[in-house]
Amino acid sequence: MKSKHIKTIFAAALFSTMVLAAKPAEACTGFIIGKDLTEDGTFMFGRTEDYPFQDGNAAHNKNFIVHEATTYQDGDVLHEGDTGFNYPHEATEMKYTTVSDGSRDDGENLNGDYGEHGFNEAGVSMTATVTASPLAYQKGNHKEIEKVDPFAQVLEEQEKAKIKEKALAEGKTEEEADALAESTYHRLGALGESGMTDLILPRVKTAREGVELMAKVLDDRGAYDGNIVLIADPNELWYMEILSRHQYVAIKYPADKFSVFPNTWFLGSVDFNDKENVIASKDVIAVAKKAGTATYDKDGNFLIARSYGPNKYSPGDQSRAFAGIKWLDPDADVHYEDQFYDLLRTPTHKDHKYTVQDAFALQRNRFEHLPQFKPDDEVPAGYHKKWDDPVYKYALGNRNVIDPHVYQTGLKLPVGFGGVAWMGLGQSRNTPYISYYGNITKTPDYFHPQSQSYDTNSWYWTAQHIDELASSNASLFGKTIQNRWKALERAEIKRQKMQNDFYETAGLTAEQASGAVTQDFFALTDVVFKEMKLVESKMEAAIKGDRAALAYLEDVSTLPELPALHLKKADSAPTSFEQKKFDLKDLDKIVQNENGKSIHHMVTPIVTPEKDMKAMVKQVAHQDKAATYSLMTTEKKAMDKTDNALPETGAKSSLLASSLGLVSLALAGALMKKKKETV
Structure with missing residues (x-):
C-alpha cells in the first residue's frame, strides 16, 4: 500500500491528529x-x-x-x-x-x-x-x-496542518494553503x-x-x-x-x-x-x-x-x-x-x-x-x-489489486536462484501468473513502459484492460477469463517443476544458469503476452456480439503450447524431453504407485541425449487441454457460482485438479529415474 506525497488520492494522515480520509486506505x-x-x-x-x-x-x-x-x-x-x-x-x-x-x-x-x-x-x-x-x-x-x-509521517502532517492553518488565516485560499504546506514543510528523512x-x-x-x-x-x-x-x-x-x-x-x-x-x-x-x-x-x-x-x-x-x-x-x-x-x-x-x-x-x-x-x-x-x-x-x-x-x-481479490505475487523459497537450487516468484501484474481475478527465478539478468520490453495511461505494448496495461473488460461485462464473461488463465497456469506449473528438477543437479556456473533461465523467461513471456493480446482482442469482439470469439475464450484447448526449455547440464549435451499426447480415456486408467495410492496413468516420458546444441527440453505443454475443456464445460456453471468452496488441494478438489497433480508426481518420478540413466 502506498502513502505518496504527490500522487496520493486519499489523505496521508492516518492518525487521530488528522482528518479522516474520504476513502479508507484498506489495501494490501x-x-x-x-x-x-x-x-x-x-x-x-x-x-x-x-x-x-x-x-x-x-x-x-x-x-x-x-x-x-x-x-x-x-x-x-x-x-x-x-x-x-x-x-x-x-x-x-x-x-x-x-x-x-x-x-x-x-x-x-x-x-x-x-x-x-x-x-x-x-x-x-x-x-x-x-x-x-x-x-x-x-x-x-x-x-x-x-x-x-x-x-515521521504524523509529525510531518502536523507541521503541514500548522502551515496551512496560518496560510488560511492570512487570507490564502484552500488550494493555495495546501500548495504552500506541501512545498515548505520539512521532511524528516x-x-x-x-x-x-x-x-x-x-x-x-x-x-x-x-x-x-x-x-x-x-x-x-x-x-x-x-x-x-x-x-x-x-x-x-x-x-x-x-x-x-x-x-x-x-x-x-x-x-x-x-x-x-x-x-x-x-x-x-x-x-x-x-x-x-x-x-x-x-x-x-x-x-x-x-x-x-x-x-x-x-x-x-x-x-x-x-x-x-x-x-x-x-x-x-x-x-x-x-x-x-x-x-x-x-x-x-x-x-x-x-x-x-x-x-x-x-x-x-x-x-x-x-x-x-x-x-x-x-x-x-x-x-x-x-x-x-x-x-x-x-x-x-x-x-x-x-x-x-x-x-x-472488501475482498482479497478486489478491484484495487495491481500487483499480486507469490514467492517460493527453500527449493534445492543453487543459492543465486533465490527461489521462484509468480507475478500477476494486474488485478489477480483476471490476470495470469507467470514464474521466474531470482537470477534472471533482464526482463522483456513490455515490462518497461512508464506510461500513465493505456499502452498496447505494456504487460501491465494489457492485463489491466483485460480485467476492465471482464469486470465491466461480468454477465457476459463470468469467470471465463480466470478459468482460461488457470488452465495456462497448470501448464506453467509443470514446466516450472521440470526446471526446478533440472537445476537442482545441473552443476552450472552462475553465469550459465542465469543466461539459461533468462532465455527461458523471455520465451515464456513472449508466448503469454501474445496470448494476452489475443484474449484482449477476442473480448472486445465478444462484447460487440461475436459469439465465436466468446466460444474461443471459453475453449481452453485453444491455449498455445508453452515454449521449449533450454536445459543443458555442465559438460554435457542438451537433453530433450518428449511427451507423448494422451486421450481422455487415459484419465480413466488407474495404476498404483509405489505407495499404493491410485494415480492416473500416463505414458512415461522419453529422455534422449541430443548432439545438436540447439536441442531443447520440450515441456509437458497442455497435455490436459482436452480433459480440461471437457470438465470445464461440464462444471462451468458451478465454477462460475462458487469457484469451489475449498482450496484446490482441499477435500472438494475437482477430479481434474486431483488427477493432474498425481500425474505430475508420476512424471517427476519417471523423469528423475530416466535422467540418472541417460545423463
Whole structure:
C-alpha cells in the first residue's frame, strides 16, 4: 500500500491528529505458508498490492525491472523523494530485481520507486510492504503511542496542518494553503515503503542481515509509517512489524504455521531473550509502558500488536483476514466477529499440504467460500452500503489489486536462484501468473513502459484492460477469463517443476544458469503476452456480439503450447524431453504407485541425449487441454457460482485438479529415474 506525497488520492494522515480520509486506505494483504505445510516443502509467501482506490478497476502502472550490480563513488546516496530518505551507497552493490511503479526515476524521484518486491543475486527475497498504520477513525493504544514515539509521517502532517492553518488565516485560499504546506514543510528523512527494497536487496546476503539492516536504519533514522515486511533466503523467512517510529519486532517464521495479514499489526507475545529467532528494538516494551498501553496476557506475556495497535480491526482488515484464514483452513475455529485473530496459525487438518495454486486462489478470493458475503465492488445501483456493511465486504481479490505475487523459497537450487516468484501484474481475478527465478539478468520490453495511461505494448496495461473488460461485462464473461488463465497456469506449473528438477543437479556456473533461465523467461513471456493480446482482442469482439470469439475464450484447448526449455547440464549435451499426447480415456486408467495410492496413468516420458546444441527440453505443454475443456464445460456453471468452496488441494478438489497433480508426481518420478540413466 502506498502513502505518496504527490500522487496520493486519499489523505496521508492516518492518525487521530488528522482528518479522516474520504476513502479508507484498506489495501494490501500478505500471507505466509510454512514449508512443513506445502506440497513441495517450500516457504510460500506473498502479497497483493492494492492501489489507487479509484472508481472502476485500479489503474496504476507497474514495471518489472532488473537493477544491475553497481559501483558507487564516495558521497553517492540512495535518495527517496517520497519521504526525503537518504542513505549512503556502498562501494559495490549487488544485482536485484523489483516490481516498481511506472513513475520510477521521475526527475528528483519525488514519488519514490516503490520497488515492492524482488530477489537479489545472493538469493535473498523480499516483499515490502503491508502498510499497518491505523486509520484516522480507529481507536486504540496507537493514539497514546503516537504521543511518545510518533511516526515521521504524523509529525510531518502536523507541521503541514500548522502551515496551512496560518496560510488560511492570512487570507490564502484552500488550494493555495495546501500548495504552500506541501512545498515548505520539512521532511524528516525517515525510512518508508518507497525505498525499502532499494535499501535492503542490493546490500544483504541473508534474510537475517536484511532484518538487521532494517533495524539499524530504524534505530538511526526512524520509520515514516507502520509496515509489515517479509525477507527470506533459501534457509529461512523473517516477518517484521514496524510499530512506531523507532520500535519494531521481527521473528524467524516457524515452518509449521500459516498467516494471513492485511493492514494492521498481528504479533502476539514473543520471547525477547531468544536472540536466534527474535530481533526487536530495545525499548519496545518501555515505550508502551511510558505510553500507558502495555498489554499482557493472563500469563504475563507482553502482547505486541495489542500494545501498539487499534482495539478493533477496520472492516476491510476484518473481512480479508477472516476470508483468508477460512480459505486456507475452512474448519478453523474463528468467527467474523472475533476482536483479534492469531497471526501464527496451525491448520485444523495437519496432513493437508498447500500448493502454489492455493496461494493464487487466496489472492483471487472474492468470498466464493463465504456465501454470506459479497465483494463491495459489486454493490448494485441504489443499494446504500454501510461503513461496516453486513453483506458487502472488501475482498482479497478486489478491484484495487495491481500487483499480486507469490514467492517460493527453500527449493534445492543453487543459492543465486533465490527461489521462484509468480507475478500477476494486474488485478489477480483476471490476470495470469507467470514464474521466474531470482537470477534472471533482464526482463522483456513490455515490462518497461512508464506510461500513465493505456499502452498496447505494456504487460501491465494489457492485463489491466483485460480485467476492465471482464469486470465491466461480468454477465457476459463470468469467470471465463480466470478459468482460461488457470488452465495456462497448470501448464506453467509443470514446466516450472521440470526446471526446478533440472537445476537442482545441473552443476552450472552462475553465469550459465542465469543466461539459461533468462532465455527461458523471455520465451515464456513472449508466448503469454501474445496470448494476452489475443484474449484482449477476442473480448472486445465478444462484447460487440461475436459469439465465436466468446466460444474461443471459453475453449481452453485453444491455449498455445508453452515454449521449449533450454536445459543443458555442465559438460554435457542438451537433453530433450518428449511427451507423448494422451486421450481422455487415459484419465480413466488407474495404476498404483509405489505407495499404493491410485494415480492416473500416463505414458512415461522419453529422455534422449541430443548432439545438436540447439536441442531443447520440450515441456509437458497442455497435455490436459482436452480433459480440461471437457470438465470445464461440464462444471462451468458451478465454477462460475462458487469457484469451489475449498482450496484446490482441499477435500472438494475437482477430479481434474486431483488427477493432474498425481500425474505430475508420476512424471517427476519417471523423469528423475530416466535422467540418472541417460545423463
